[in-house]
Amino acid sequence: MSGLAETRKWLEGIGWKVGDEALWLEALTHGSTGAARDYQRLEFLGDRVLGLAVSEWLYRHNDGSEGELAQRLNALVSRGACARVARSIGVPQHLRLGKQARDDGGDDSDNILGDVMEALLGASFLENGFEATRTVVHSIWEQEMTGGAGRAKHPKSALQEWAAGNRRKPPEYMLVGRSGPDHASKFTVRVSVHNVGAVEATAGSKQDAETAAARAFMETYG
DSSP: OOOHHHHHHHHHHHTOOOSOHHHHHHHTBOGGGOOSOOSHHHHHHHHHHHHHHHHHHHHHHOOOOHHHHHHHHHHHTSHHHHHHHHHHHTGGGGOBOOHHHHHTTGGGOHHHHHHHHHHHHHHHHHHHHHHHHHHHHHHHTHHHHHTTTTSSOOHHHHHHHHHHHTTOOOOEEEEEEEESOGGGOEEEEEEEETTTEEEEEEESSHHHHHHHHHHHHHHHHO
16 A cells, blocks of 8 residues: 555546545555445445446447447446456555455455445545546546447347346346247247346247347346
């Protein structure tokens, strides 16, 4: 963990105005430190701020359908995307971790880095407001936004990514029906995500039915 003055300089170099230093340090503090306040509450707030900032950007810069926009959004705000952005701006050097968490590689954990990235956006929203935070998001997420995240993925891959990005269990596929003669069988597959919902689809092969079910799930819940 860098010193306070160095961390402040780093934050301001990214484009944030730092008034309440304790708030920003809270955003960088993992529970393993034993501190009275860690990043979790700010992460909760920052998750929503990030979602709105990216959703607005997609609406203004992408003519895709609702389902396509949702797929891109889920990719851009996923834990992996947040962790990549965190690394790109130097978050690992400023994390406040307990010794065991650091020894366990916490400063390179996608889970921790992604959470802290969102916590920093929560702190930014409280200190700088939404417009300033949105400007920073557009700047530090530029590579993710202009890259291929969430574009033209296979429906099953898109659903897998959506589940991970929304911190859900992986989707489960189950063959629930088969009908017709052997040369023209129809397969019905149900795909479900725990605590979200389930969708069924029918096709001429089990693989195609799984693909159709994943696509229908994303259209319904994504």
